[in-house]
Amino acid sequence: MRYFMMMLTCSLSCLPVFEADAEEVNITPDVVYGHKFGLAMTFDVFTPEKEANGAAVLFMVSGGWYSKWSPPEGLQVRFRALTDKGFTVFAVRHGSSPRFSIAEAVADVRRSVRFIRLNAEKFQIDPDRIGVFGMSAGGHLSLMLGTASDEGDPNAKDPVLKVSDRVQAVVAFVAPTDLQVMAEDAPDRLPVYAQFPALEINQETAAENSPLLHVSSDDSPTLLLAGVKDELVPIFHSRNIQAAFGKAGVTNKLIEFGNAGHGFRGEDLAAATQAMVAWFEEHLNK
Template structure:
């Protein structure tokens, strides 16, 4: 899944003509350390537009198959150009990777990253009440975990995000943690205590106070079938959570140029609606 994620990531840059994103219009702060793990630094990069910043921060979960790797900022910036042009500050989060770490440990990393961002919003130039999150595949799964976090599960100190966009995300991990499922060997991050699977399945964590959530999914996706997004949308409907599902017809686990264009437009529109037009809540 990570190699596919990398192919999709680079493919989006080329297919949508985003490669030439001038760094002179963007402030880049690479390798901000948000924590340490087994003697290693956990870090994120910050991309901030210089002229039109709207004060909104978007966390991007760098994760494919729950593997998170570094990409040179001058390459990565092209992918985020639509968000930067719209005034968003993009924070690209790297987590401890599979196979060394499994999903509960990875979830702990991204929660720590969100907490660090919240604690440093003034330095980052963003509003703590207007933070969104997005990701693809495993990154979408992690985005949904943070969007459905409650004080009843996990770290009670984890801040809430204000909006989520998840692209072809796995939402129910129960089928995948079974020892007979070959995907456990393909994606070792799934080799965690199966008794805890509900806590790490966003579908099973939906509550009425969850963040507004956009799902984008191809109807021909065989790796992460469309039902993952359809079922969590059903749960959002039952819980009265604002949500939307964009189905890309004929698309598998990755989109063509037209599908990528529709995806970006939908995400920008979603974040504009739920974040860019929000009024900041004064600190108490």
């Protein structure tokens, strides 16, 4: 249960908190980017009032592939490091475990990128400057967008599906990259994974949604942030995909935090946040 709660809350609680005034950022809550089973899929938008740089950064609201709603006013200060630099931030929720699978979560966040790009003018962003970040399961979803996206289906009836879901930069915190080792039939599966309904999958299904197996030369520039002492998502996940990126010629960087586990605090969190912002500035600014 300890690991379950850690992964569930990491996507929000591990974000840095800054002082912020309400008037500095315009919040547009609960924008609907799709529907399924009679339910709306939503995101919140945090737009800097002054000196917006035109680039978008999506945050994957996901821990253990659970995606929970929380008042956007509480998230505002946690995105301050990005909005202060002019980035418009989108907090994207997906269909949550245990009702929805990892594959469905991946499909949801892909749609969110397509929807945001299709409506780039409305959100006052550049459709060719979209980044994504997330922590733990949110990091996994970010990597799936960076490694397994497409240009859209020109024959689709839904105009959203005609649009590309590619992103131009990825930052992944403590992210699972090979779900095969977490699947039910994995020979060396860690017992803790039995606590996560989303991981009630076999290795074949896991392979389809493992970023490590989708790495190719056209992937997005990716920054990996990992804790050496992580017992839930061991650091080999980040090391292995970094090696694959290097072999494919993908721009990438791995920063290891020697004393960190699954989630960062204090100086580690500050350093990771600084590295994330710098990565987006390098790869999303004109």
